[in-house]
Amino acid sequence: MATRNDLLALMSRCYTGETNGATAHTLAISLDCDERHVRTLVSELRAEGVAVCGHPKTGYFIAATPAELERTCEFLRSRAMHSLVLESKLRHVPLPELLGQLRLKT
Numbered sequence: 001m002a003t004r005n006d007l008l009a010l011m012s013r014c015y016t017g018e019t020n021g022a023t024a025h026t027l028a029i030s031l032d033c034d035e036r037h038v039r040t041l042v043s044e045l046r047a048e049g050v051a052v053c054g055h056p057k058t059g060y061f062i063a064a065t066p067a068e069l070e071r072t073c074e075f076l077r078s079r080a081m082h083s084l085v086l087e088s089k090l091r092h093v094p095l096p097e098l099l100g101q102l103r104l105k106t
Helices: 004-014 024-032 035-047 066-090
Strands: 052-053 059-060
Touching: 004 024, 004 035, 004 059, 024 035, 024 059, 035 052, 052 066
Parallel strands: none
Antiparallel strands: 052 059
């Protein structure tokens, strides 16, 4: 089974920069594993601080510039906030309360 080091080596060689992104499917074929495993490896690399970027329009790639990394961070934050808004609506709790933010006396 492919490891995160295998994925990092492949991406460093072939998929650096936003214009060189690869889909999970393409990476899975190259690593002889399934797409779910690729996404797990991407998450592991990101958890280690490796600048694995990605977006549905570009695929996965290693950031070549700070701007590419910033766009990925903005995309991930947007996805996270969307999920938190949905949770707050399901729980019928305002988002600040869900996040545990304190209310200041006015």
